Structure formats: structure tokens, C-alpha cells
Amino acid sequence: MIGRLQGTILEKQPPDLLIDVGGVGYEVQLPLTSFYELPEVGKTAILYTHFVVREDAQLLYGFSNPTERSLFRQLIKANGVGPKLALTILSGMTAQHFVRCVQFDDISTLIKLPGVGKKTAERLVIEMRDRLKDWGVTPQTPVTDKLLLSDDEAIFAPPATAEQDAIGALLALGYSQAQAAKAVKQYLTPGISCEQLIKAALKSMI
Structure with missing residues (x-):
């Protein structure tokens, strides 16, 4: 099991990352909430990871903190939720926001995520409620948006490249070409x- 990586970022293309750890390049997929907390290419990053082995692939998922990884692991235990859908959920909202949706039966927000229909949202609320009951979220808990970057943190690119990259990231999360x-x-x-x-x-x- 690969549980943690610390190395130099070689390439960034949301939601994919290539990180050099001791001369070995690891390909990692991250939810966007974690992706945009990464430093620039060439800088050192620390990722908390979850390794998935399938018959046709070996996949590594990365997170900026243990909390998001823990929620990812809880999500993939839910009926009908695989790593791809879990990644999409954590890209559309922070871990804190998802926990609040579950604890307060906010199905209307969950069904706006790609791949999450009404039945899936209802099942998530039922299955995840007990697992997340000790996460300490209340109706008064503010929901922070981890995707928000300040002007100083944003990495600017020409509009055409930014548009193509943004559409590509949304497609990877399950949105259709037209929606993206x-x-x-x-x-x-x-x-x-x-x-x-x-x-x-x-x-x-959303």
C-alpha cells in the first residue's frame, strides 16, 4: 500500500499529477479540491494517497490532507460508488460540504453532481450518515470553498489554454462535452x- 508521497511536481493537468519521488514518477489523480492546493510545477508536494488495484489497472489517488482521503475511503465503501465517482464528488464540493449534505439530508445539492442521480444521492445519505456522525458538522458550520484561489495564488494562462484545460478537467469528472x-x-x-x-x-x- 502506498499511503503517502513526498516529491517534486513534474506535470499538472487537472485532475492528473505526475510527481517525482526519488527518481520514480508517480501518476496520481486528485479531486479538484486537493489539486488546487498544490504548489507550482518544480516545487515539493506532500500527498496522502490511496492505491487501487484492478485486473486491468493500478490507480493511485492523492489528497492534500488525511481528512479528504478518509472521506474518499468511506465513499468507495458505499454501494454503487467507485473511485471515479468518489473523485467526482470530492471535486464538486469540499469534504466538509459533503458531510453537511449527508447529515442534513441535502439531496438536492448532491444530485447536481455528475453521475449522482436521486437514487444514488438517497443511498449515499442513508449509508454515509452513521459513518460520518462524528465529523462535527453543524448547520452553523461555515462551508469553505477549497477551490477558491486568491489572485496571488492563481496560475494564469492564455484564455484559449485555460478554456481547453478547464473543459478537459470537467470531462474527466463526468460532465458531458456540451455541459462543460x-x-x-x-x-x-x-x-x-x-x-x-x-x-x-x-x-x-451545483
Whole structure:
């Protein structure tokens, strides 16, 4: 089991990351809530990881903190939820936000995530409620948006590249080409970063 990686970021293309650890390049997929907490390419990053072995693939998922990894592990135990859907859920909302949705039966928010229909949302609320009862979320707990970057933190790119990268990230999360393109296009402005585009597009669809 690979539980933690510390190394140099070689490539970043949401939601995929290539990180060099002792001369070995690990390909890791991250939820967007964790992805945009990463430092720039060439910098050192620490990831908490979950390793999945299938007959046709070996996949490594990374998280910026143990809490998100713990929630990911709880999600993939739920009936009908695999790693891809769990990654999509944690890309659409923070761990804190998801826990609050479960604890307060907010199905209407969950069904806005790609791949989460009404039955899946209802099943998640039922199955996850007991598992998450000790996470300490109350109706008054503020929900922070981990995708939000300050101007100093944003990595700016030419609009065309930002648009293509943002659409690609949304497609990887399960949104259709039409949904992704429409959501991204309405927020496309000169100088906007890929990170800001994805954040705005996700908020418009959830």
C-alpha cells in the first residue's frame, strides 16, 4: 500500500499529477479540491494517497490532507460508488460540504453532481450518515470553498489554454462535452486562470 508521497511536481493537468519521488514518477489523480492546493510545477508536494488495484489497472489517488482521503475511503465503501465517482464528488464540493449534505439530508445539492442521480444521492445519505456522525458538522458550520484561489495564488494562462484545460478537467469528472463547454464559456474572460474557470463552472452546475 502506498499511503503517502513526498516529491517534486513534474506535470499538472487537472485532475492528473505526475510527481517525482526519488527518481520514480508517480501518476496520481486528485479531486479538484486537493489539486488546487498544490504548489507550482518544480516545487515539493506532500500527498496522502490511496492505491487501487484492478485486473486491468493500478490507480493511485492523492489528497492534500488525511481528512479528504478518509472521506474518499468511506465513499468507495458505499454501494454503487467507485473511485471515479468518489473523485467526482470530492471535486464538486469540499469534504466538509459533503458531510453537511449527508447529515442534513441535502439531496438536492448532491444530485447536481455528475453521475449522482436521486437514487444514488438517497443511498449515499442513508449509508454515509452513521459513518460520518462524528465529523462535527453543524448547520452553523461555515462551508469553505477549497477551490477558491486568491489572485496571488492563481496560475494564469492564455484564455484559449485555460478554456481547453478547464473543459478537459470537467470531462474527466463526468460532465458531458456540451455541459462543460457551456459552463466554461460563460465565465471565460481575458486573464482568467484555468483554476478560476473550473471553480466558477462547477459552482454554476451545483
